[in-house]
Amino acid sequence: MTLQDYRNDIQRCSRCSLCKWLPLAQIKSWRFANACPSMVWGNFHAYSAGGRMIAALSLLDGRIDYTDKLVEIVYQCQMGGACDVSCKVNRDLDPLEVMLELRAKCVEDGQVLPAHMVMIESLRSDDNVLGELKAERGKWAEDLDVKDITKEKADVLYFAGCRYSFDQDLWKIARDTIALLKMAGVDVGISGKEEACCGGRAFEIGYRGEFTKYAEHSIETWNAADVRTVVTSCSDCYGAFKFHYPRIGKKMNFEVLHITEYLDRLIKEGRLKPTKKVPLQVTYHDPCHLGRLSEPYIPWEGVERKVLGQVVIKDPPKEYRRGTNGIYEPPRDVLRSIQGLELVEMERIKEYAWCCGAGGGVMEAYPEFAQWTADERIEEAKATGAEALVTACPWCERSFRDALEHNGAKIKLYDIVELLLEAL
Amino acid sequence: MALRGNVYRILEDIVGPQNISEEPVILDTYAFQWLAETISGTKFCTRPEAVLLPGNVEEVQAIIKACNRYGIRYKAFSTGWGPWNTVEGEGVLQLDLRRMNRILEIDEKNMYAVVEPYVIGSQLQVEAMRKGLNCHLIGAGANTSILASATSMAGYGLTGIFTGYSNCNVLAVEWVLPDGEVLRLGSLGSGAGWFGGDGPGPSLRGVMRGMIGALGGLGVFTKCGVKLYPWYGPPTTPIEGIHPLDGMPIPESFRVHSLTFPSWEALADAVYRIGEAEIGYVMGRALPPGLIPALNVGSATEYAQMLQLVSTEGMMDEFKYAIQIFLGANSARELEYQERALEEILSESGGKIILMLEEQSVKNILFRHLIKSEGISRVFQLAGTFATSLGAGTSWDAAVASSKFGEQLKRKYIERGAIADDGGDLAWGGAYQHGRFGHLEEIIMYDFQDADSLKGADEYVEESAQATIEKSLGQPISIVRGMAEHFGPTSCDYHIWMRRIKKAFDPNITADPSFYIEPEQPPGK
Ligand SMILES: Cc1cc2nc3c(=O)[nH]c(=O)nc-3n(C[C@H](O)[C@H](O)[C@@H](O)COP(=O)(O)OP(=O)(O)OC[C@H]3O[C@@H](n4cnc5c(N)ncnc54)[C@H](O)[C@@H]3O)c2cc1C
């Protein structure tokens, strides 16, 4: 669907501002009642999902033209979709889809950000969004004893993603992941330097052509290689596989699992036995892309029809993604399986989680905003009294690391994988 | 017309460059409003000249003084939901008060809170509940501002049987008058804190807001005290289940029922008796028949399917003369008294509990909706939008009479195919302050993108408003603009008094009067 296709829905926005807040019944305190980082950062209504819907309508209707401010409003948003969940408590609107379409239109119309161009250039030349050389892609696993899936078959393909492949600070987590899989006896392989970006970030920043190219590439390559299971520990990539890949309509003959789902399965099957105590009180940050943004895409094609006089229904009925089917329990179950470890929850969790700040091209284009968003989450984590903040995504990890470096907050940071390895 | 360079700079110096904007994209997001199409024919009302985000009372005062100096109008709002927030005419500034968002105090012992404009209902409620207290929430939803309702507009909510109406909940107020002077009302005016609205210190509650409020036409309210009430549930209120079937477990100290009666008259009598017995924490027509199917569905399509089903199976009849009631008490004996009183009222009025809605999961959903006040935007879901009509704040009997009429009138428009066929009865409201007064507004749902539907909805609202004069049904809730001109002559000429207040308080007419009252009588009136 294009932006124009959403015109009717956009006009039905009531400007209620519910997309700025957690669903009302989920609000637990004054301090952590907000759902939308962009709105708290930008303050004018335009920085909310509802505001962007109105901006889109103004643009479609020719009431406004592109300005730097409009472009900033469009891109100063992590596309984490908390707004979408809140709006849908009582409405059948798709603010997140509208914002995605608005970005695609901006790109189509040449309204792009220099920082995003850099990402896209890097994608075009080196198959990654981080401005790194393709040849360096497999380096994180150079001395690891792991199969090269481009040369030999393996039951499971581990997909590292751009961030784990190139962010040296985080290599240890990817390496720990392989270690865990091997401890469980999993026949795992990687694609090394042949791995390419999932294309998810390109989709989020509006570059549909690039996204389709990478999505097609991944699906075709893995289908052709008869890959059965893809495991990734990058939540962003996972979200792309689940939420964006189905949009191109190519059959995926493989199952995609996030590492937390897979580890949970391995623990429950008794193939991993966390027996060592890890005495630590932790709180868990739900990555947007593993939570509400990993809920599978639901295709719909149909028309609006009137019944009961003026009641507008979708024919065939349209199913809505409300974030409830994200991956929430597996990571928590992994943490619960670790003896001595105590999980305390933040106020905004699961489909209502506050974003880490990194998504939607914000980390690259508006680093200050990204860092402030992460600071907010760290404040929330500290408010639980936990000693450590745990997450399951390299983008969240990067965002929190950067924030902790500058704000000096006294809280430890872990990926789930690190804690599980410690417990084995 | 852009603000003259020096004026923009002066305003920018007051709020800082981050907090002022003349960008068309930003301005449009303030012009877009629900019901705008009934004013302008599009989704957009007038664009403000600029939007400012003042951060404190001093900034508000400086802006207003500059407006008086340079002859500029302004309109302030808190959360900004509804067309009455939009500006009229060229060159008007919009003051969005969202940076003033603090709860300044919760005085547990004296049961009041002090809030700034951008504290929403849910925020105050959860903080109050931690201390065993609750606040008055309006039916619009807990996403609206506590202060806006207390100082500036209406104030109906379904806990009103227990928590009253917003004009009696407001305590001391900090008010930047239209000339820029700061007036401190009630106990604040004598330096005695926030506990009293009417003294020791000046009481101007009637001038400040009266029954309906000045809707931005009398300056800017920057802080106020509001009453808090006992909360008989736990300090935190977990939600269980997956949306849309998520409910709030009902604490021991509450009972939740939907009641049905043999006739409007029996219902009306029972409500008076409930008020007299001083029982009830929530009471009213939260679920008129047309809203019943919305309780636990996930989309408009499901809602429509359910509506069709319940209409054809005659299930709506059960809800025809129905109300919801929650009993709440701080002791088992008090709760038992309330239950027994309710039983007696039911047996005397021929009423009964609707068994279909006694299922625990349904009651939990209802409890969430009404305690948290979060369900009303469902009325946008079916046809795209809604409008409301009748609904005078009046005696409960008169409210019932108006809803009987409303249903009749609505049927005409339903038969014409102009509005959604919700069965005809969507009279929403309740009786407040232990039944001392009440209101029932007749809601219609329609498709504003369909010219016939929009025309039909406009005509319905107009016809129902006219009928309130002819049938003495009290001032309707629907016409907000120009309402005083229209209804003043039927109600002690209150518009003349409002006009005098406007002139006395705002000699330079800087506070946008468009939804309050024009200072001069329009020609021909
Ligand atoms: C769907 C819907 C349902 C509604 N249902 C109800 C209901 O059940 N009960 C009820 O009482 N009302 C209802 N309303 C009306 C209205 O929204 C509320 O009364 C209003 O008080 C809610 O607060 P707000 O934050 O939306 O106020 P706003 O929209 O911010 O403001 C409302 C009016 O007050 C003025 N105002 C707000 N804050 C200030 C301030 N600080 N200083 C000066 N002027 C100010 C604004 O200019 C505006 O005219 C409903 C509105 C909608 C859209």
Ligand code: SF4
């Ligand atoms: S996008 Fe949804 S939640 Fe946001 S203002 Fe519009 S209707 Fe309300």
Ligand code: SF4
């Ligand atoms: S995606 Fe996130 S930042 Fe963007 S509007 Fe929604 S909640 Fe706000």
